Amino acid sequence: MHLPVLLEESLEYLKVEPGKTYLDATAGAGGHLSAIAKRAGESSTVIGLDRDINVIERLGGLADLPSNIRLFHSNFSDIKSVLADSGIGTISGGILADLGVSSMQIDNAERGFSFQQDGPLDMRMDTTSSLSAHTIVNEFSEKEIADIIFHYGEDRHARAIARAIVKSRPIDSTMQLASIVTKSLARFAGKNSKHNKNPATRTFQAIRMAVNEELLSLEKFLEDASSCLEPGARLVIITFHSLEDRMVKQFFRTKSLQCICPPRHPVCTCNTRASLQILTKKPIVASSQEIDFNSRARSAKLRAAEKLDDFNHNDHP
Ligand SMILES: C[S@@+](CC[C@H](N)C(=O)[O-])C[C@H]1O[C@@H](n2cnc3c(N)ncnc32)[C@H](O)[C@@H]1O
Missing domain, CATH: 1.10.150.170 (Putative methyltransferase TM0872, insert domain)
Incomplete structure (x- = not known):
């Protein structure tokens, strides 16, 4: 069984509310996805992506999957094409990514992710690659x-x-x-x-x-996901690896800068505008109770940011 990590914190930072569109870029066992869909209610649309076709087929076959969920088999680095194909275009509520592999993938020896059970050397999340x-x-x-x-x-x-x-x-x-x-x-x-x-x-x-070229996918996803957000919508990322966390932190920082002119520059000439506001100065980590219950939560770090509107003018002194 895969337990969703930092579930309440994810819902809180996504600010899930009725009538908006959300996207879970890493549907997995559907823990976060179903919780978002239930909390947002039937007036909302929630898109679930996963690059593992087995994940999408399993979720698609669940009798109790909330009816406001739409599933797509895709790498999250192709989020723009998914949104264009779905006719949705932009996201008004928020986008979540809970990186890495799920317990279901690790526990299936045939997928070759585990060093504790014997299986072929595979490790592809997308079995078509x-x-x-x-x-x-x-x-x-x-x-x-x-x-x-x-x-x-x-x-x-x-x-x-x-x-x-x-x-x-x-x-x-x-x-x-x-x-x-x-x-x-x-x-x-x-x-x-x-x-x-x-x-x-x-x-x-x-x-x-x-x-799985995980860092390359993440780099493209961060850029494209943030460009698909409507003002006020949020981007929430849960990482389990220091390189991924560093990439998210750096991306948020760069996108939240109002000006990148040298400090003594009298007038702003860079025309940089912040497009994101950072909501988590430090990453959110799991409580000791959650870690006791789910050891996978030990290395989880959640960072969140909110899309700013286009009128957020550069206010260089
Ligand atoms: C940690 S699990 C997500 C678990 C999920 N949040 C839940 O509550 O059940 C990560 C999932 O992301 C998928 N994944 C990883 N990288 C991906 C990518 N680049 N694009 C789409 N899905 C990806 C994996 O196949 C896996 O199913």
Whole structure:
């Protein structure tokens, strides 16, 4: 079962109210999506996207799915096309993204996300895309693999892990990969286990992020989603990875700047206008009660911003 993270906080920051349109860019098990649809009521339309076709088919088959929900199989980086195709165009209420994978995807060994159950090296959220974990692990160069593990997994032993992976090829299953990574880290034992995590956690996360080009999708989504918001509508993002959180924080900051002229510039010449107002100076994190109940909430960070209107003129002194 997938428990929605920071659910009440998401609804509060989205300011869910009747008669407006909302979009959940990561429908998953439908926890946030159904809660938004129920709270907004029948006078609203709520769009649910997911790049995993299994997610969309499962949600579409639920007898109790609120009738004001419309589902689309799409990468959220294509949000503009989805809104154009749906005839909705712009969002008056808000857009939510709860990043990463769902417990349903991790628990299905066949999807290859888990290092605790044996399965094929897949890790594709969108099963129609061509790049899988098998290709990265078996065909990428040692340097490319080390860069992925270092950059996305933030593992300082990335080179040692990549060397062990390349030496052990061919590698076909998740447990085989997990065991190779664990053995390659044995000599660093104690130094790597800051949070007593399984040693393969960072490598699996890194390969998953590379397979699904997660940061690239997020970068495009943030830009396009904010341009689809009507004034007063909100953008709420829940991240589980420091690189994603940094990207959201930086994006909100840039879009909330009124002027980027040098400080001593007497007159504004940059013509920058803030398009977003940041609602969360610091990220919202889960309470200890929620973490006790749902360990996945431990690393969740929620950031929210509100779209400003077009008359928000530059007020450079
Ligand atoms: C953490 S789960 C969302 C759970 C959901 N909020 C709930 O309450 O059930 C993340 C979902 O986002 C989807 N996803 C991840 N990246 C995506 C992207 N770029 N475009 C669309 N869906 C994406 C995954 O397939 C997964 O189903």
